[in-house]
Amino acid sequence: MRVSDNPILHKLSTSSDHGFTHLLPLFIFLPQQVEISGLLRDGHESPYPEAKSALGRFWRCGPHRAKFIAKTVWNLKENLEKLGSDLTIRAGALETVLRSVIVKLREKQFNIGAVWMVEEEGDEEKKNEAALAEVCSKAGIDFHVWLDEKYFIDDRDTKLACPQDLPDVYTTYRKLMEPLREKPRRVLATPEQGSLPSRIEQSDIVDWGDPFGVPSSYEKLEEGLLAPLKVGLPEVPPFPEGAISAHPFEGGEDNAQKRLQALIKSGHANTYNDTRNGLLGPEFSTKLSAYLAQGCITARQVHEALLAFEDGRSESFAGTEGYGEGENEGTKTIRFELLWRDYMRLCTKKFKSRLFYQSGFRDDYGSKWKSPKPKETTHSQSQPNGEIEKTLKRLFAGTTGMGLIDASQRELVYTGYTPNRARQNVASFLAKHLNIDWRYGAEWYEMLLVDYDVNSNWANWQYMSGVGNDPRGEARIFNPVKQGFEYDKEGAYVKRWVSELRGLERLENIFQAWTTPEGDRDRLGLAGLEMVENPVKKIDFVVEGKPKNPRRPFNRRRGRGRGGGGGAANGCGCGGLNGQRHPAATVPQRPTSKDHRPYGPAGNFMQYNNTNGNSGDDAFRGGGGANGDGYRGGWGYSGRRADYRGGGYRGGRGGGGGPWQHNSWALPHRQMQQWPPPMATPR
Numbered sequence: 052m053r054v055s056d057n058p059i060l061h062k063l064s065t066s067s068d069h070g071f072t073h074l075l076p077l078f079i080f081l082p083q084q085v086e087i088s089g090l091l092r093d094g095h096e097s098p099y100p101e102a103k104s105a106l107g108r109f110w111r112c113g114p115h116r117a118k119f120i121a122k123t124v125w126n127l128k129e130n131l132e133k134l135g136s137d138l139t140i141r142a143g144a145l146e147t148v149l150r151s152v153i154v155k156l157r158e159k160q161f162n163i164g165a166v167w168m169v170e171e172e173g174d175e176e177k178k179n180e181a182a183l184a185e186v187c188s189k190a191g192i193d194f195h196v197w198l199d200e201k202y203f204i205d206d207r208d209t210k211l212a213c214p215q216d217l218p219d220v221y222t223t224y225r226k227l228m229e230p231l232r233e234k235p236r237r238v239l240a241t242p243e244q245g246s247l248p249s250r251i252e253q254s255d256i257v258d259w260g261d262p263f264g265v266p267s268s269y270e271k272l273e274e275g276l277l278a279p280l281k282v283g284l285p286e287v288p289p290f291p292e293g294a295i296s297a298h299p300f301e302g303g304e305d306n307a308q309k310r311l312q313a314l315i316k317s318g319h320a321n322t323y324n325d326t327r328n329g330l331l332g333p334e335f336s337t338k339l340s341a342y343l344a345q346g347c348i349t350a351r352q353v354h355e356a357l358l359a360f361e362d363g364r365s366e367s368f369a370g371t372e373g374y375g376e377g378e379n380e381g382t383k384t385i386r387f388e389l390l391w392r393d394y395m396r397l398c399t400k401k402f403k404s405r406l407f408y409q410s411g412f413r414d415d416y417g418s419k420w421k422s423p424k425p426k427e428t429t430h431s432q433s434q435p436n437g438e439i440e441k442t443l444k445r446l447f448a449g450t451t452g453m454g455l456i457d458a459s460q461r462e463l464v465y466t467g468y469t470p471n472r473a474r475q476n477v478a479s480f481l482a483k484h485l486n487i488d489w490r491y492g493a494e495w496y497e498m499l500l501v502d503y504d505v506n507s508n509w510a511n512w513q514y515m516s517g518v519g520n521d522p523r524g525e526a527r528i529f530n531p532v533k534q535g536f537e538y539d540k541e542g543a544y545v546k547r548w549v550s551e552l553r554g555l556e557r558l559e560n561i562f563q564a565w566t567t568p569e570g571d572r573d574r575l576g577l578a579g580l581e582m583v584e585n586p587v588k589k590i591d592f593v594v595e596g597k598p599k600n601p602r603r604p605f606n607r608r609r610g611r612g613r614g615g616g617g618g619a620a621n622g623c624g625c626g627g628l629n630g631q632r633h634p635a636a637t638v639p640q641r642p643t644s645k646d647h648r649p650y651g652p653a654g655n656f657m658q659y660n661n662t663n664g665n666s667g668d669d670a671f672r673g674g675g676g677a678n679g680d681g682y683r684g685g686w687g688y689s690g691r692r693a694d695y696r697g698g699g700y701r702g703g704r705g706g707g708g709g710p711w712q713h714n715s716w717a718l719p720h721r722q723m724q725q726w727p728p729p730m731a732t733p734r
């Protein structure tokens with residue numbers, strides 16, 4: 052999604068022997084990934100099911116990313132036009148659109164030399180590649196897949212003979228690659244104006260039989276993409292007064308370059324190592340993720356700009372502290388993080404569709420997952436009907452009562468971004484405190500993140516859920532209260548997004564509102580709020596040997612580490628979520644591989660008093676993997692779609708249903724007043 056550092060455009064603009072007279076850059080909105088019904092021509096119906104996720108039936112691409120992508124696509128079109136070329140924008144299944152374009156071009160007597168695309172990892176991406184290859188083969192057209200060069204270290208330089216050679220521990224991989232500063236390839240030159248093969252007129256390829264129209268302006272494209280997304284989003288409290296987005300950035304290659312320049316010029320790249328765990332504002336981290344995910348910028352462009360600063364080779368950075376003084380802790384850590392992204396993609400290359408398996412890269416059938424769909428629950432348990440659904444709903448809407456988690460979830464819904472530290476806590480909370488199938492969380496993030504990337508999202512969820520490439524696996528559990536004390540020292544992040552809690556002064560109350568004394572609840576208008584009266588989880592947290600809870604209801608330690616005895620919290624003797632008793636597992640256990648055993652307590656994770664919490668670790672293991680594997684397969688066009696859309700903006704097309712979808716709780720049928728909220732993305 053860029054004209055700079057683009058291997059295809061570079062090849063066409065610099066070599067004289069390619070033999071092509073014309074070039075047709077084509078961008079296709081894929082119906083399984085983005086809801087395209089808003090681009091339908093009048094009188095047409097979509098032949099595709101809604102672009103919803105497999106388990107939770109959430110939109111695959113929510114409004115924040117849809118907006119970002121619209122801007123990105125349009126900026127690419129403008130930049131190609133500046134070079135004397137153009138971008139054709141279409142919507143529909145890849146092979147359908149390609150077939151139509153081939154027919155139209157041949158009608159105009161074009162001899163089609165080749166179809167080129169850039170390789171992407173991921174199940175669907177590989178299926179798309181195969182579908183295009185087949186169309187080309189049937190049409191007698193050469194098909195070529197180009198290596199994706201938007202990563203930090205080029206695949207040709209990793210020295211991994213095959214994907215299976217990738218170490219299962221990131222640090223091992225990093226050490227193999229160090230020194231990182233010397234590894235990236237040079238950025239490819241941007242084509243000069245007029246250096247690309249001639250453009251093809253849009254009128255030569257327009258297909259009036261296509262149910263989807265080609266938007267004639269950016270505004271229309273954005274409007275078309277956002278229209279269907281006005282329903283199906285969570286009901287959250289009003290946008291908090293005074294809050295501004297940590298990610299106010301708009302899509303596109305030009306904006307990506309502006310962000311990169313500003314990051315270095317402002318000196319924020321230098322301080323990155325100290326600030327990267329921040330929670331508030333645009334500057335604590337690079338905010339390059341969405342640009343990287345969409346391919347508006349490459350990791351080696353980031354590296355090269357950092358080099359220019361470090362080596363004192365760019366006048367525009369001359370006034371910035373550290374100019375010409377070599378790599379510093381900040382710039383070094385940015386490279387380190389960019390390699391994480393490479394690593395996550397290489398994991399997909401290695402593990403392929405296991406990226407989406409409940410059992411993860413580790414093939415871990417020992418984990419005990421609860422699901423809103425009872426038949427998918429992997430251990431015997433008696434959750435009152437609908438209890439997990441309710442809990443998930445509250446988690447997604449940010450009303451659990453766990454301050455850090457709620458703040459992050461609300462920020463995500465409002466703005467499409469939430470910081471890495473918050474993401475880690477949310478994922479750990481969902482998977483390890485609530486034991487809910489981590490894939491629901493991954494799908495939720497897929498819908499809402501502006502920077503969603505298939506590899507980074509799913510592999511990070513696996514990592515945090517203990518089924519991926521974290522050597523500490525299940526043993527790493529973030530305590531969101533302790534994390535709040537460490538990373539949100541004044542409680543400002545929680546107060547920013549959970550405005551109901553702004554009147555609170557004590558940190559322990561901010562991070563767990565239920566610890567607020569009853570007298571204060573009335574005074575501060577907190578009485579009666581579900582997140583205060585009935586939190587989904589209570590964590591006993593002790594600082595300096597003293598309980599942080601003034602009422603001390605949970606101050607007795609009942610075993611350390613994950614699990615421990617079933618708690619006596621609230622006097623209900625519950626295990627797990629408030630108020631439910633878990634019987635011992637009756638389903639035979641699958642053996643847990645030795646490799647998947649939790650690693651011993653160490654380092655940056657917590658042990659907490661599980662007074663209210665989960666039952667003993669092994670007691671509820673068993674059953675393993677119901678519906679866990681391969682759930683993403685088989686996307687198809689058949690099936691009657693359940694009448695899901697309460698807003699009813701367009702009805703009557705195919706698509707899967709499922710109990711989750713029928714339950715209106717997940718995504719209330721509510722017409723949003725305005726989306727995104729006006730203050731979420733200030734211009």
Ligand SMILES: Cc1cc2nc3c(=O)[nH]c(=O)nc-3n(C[C@H](O)[C@H](O)[C@H](O)COP(=O)(O)OP(=O)(O)OC[C@H]3O[C@@H](n4cnc5c(N)ncnc54)[C@H](O)[C@@H]3O)c2cc1C
Binds near residue numbers: 338344388478511512
């Ligand atoms: C549960 C979970 C889900 C995530 N989903 C995504 C996702 O869909 N897309 C995504 O880009 N990142 C994802 N991340 C990683 C990370 O949270 C974001 O990359 C980061 O918060 C984006 O903000 P930034 O650009 O300011 O990052 P910075 O801190 O400035 O990092 C610089 C760049 O390094 C890369 N990076 C940093 N950390 C990671 C990481 N853990 N994994 C992969 N790449 C990383 C990103 O490209 C990022 O832009 C996820 C993390 C978690 C815990």
